[in-house]
Amino acid sequence: VVSGADDGSNDDSNDGDNSDGDNSDGDDSSDDACWQQDVGAFSPNNVIGQTDFSTADLCVSMCGASSGCEAAVLSPETDGDRQCYLVNTENLGANDGWSTATMSCYQE
Secondary structure (H helix, E strand, O other), X not given: OOOOOOOOOOOOOOOOOOOOOOOOOOOOOOOOOOEEEEEEEOOHHHEEXXXXXXXXXXXXXXXXXOOOOOEEEXXXXXXXXXXXXXXXOOOOEEEEEEEEEEHHHHOO
């Protein structure tokens, strides 16, 4: 039996949001090691899907469920209309503020 208020001692986040067990640090990007920062330049021809940003994890999940998707790319957090792009290449260039997770990283 557990009693008493949550003192945050079991909180796995780094912002003290007391969301025990949610693997979140309270921001809207993933804590996953597969995400590369300042990477995400791609040709419009490489886009196989695009949606409004919800969470980084959802963007990766959508890519994993989409045939031919090799990377999930997030536009910068500072964008008023942040987007999740599903692209058919892992060959992405530098792009300040953008974030990319390649599907091959999750298969390692």
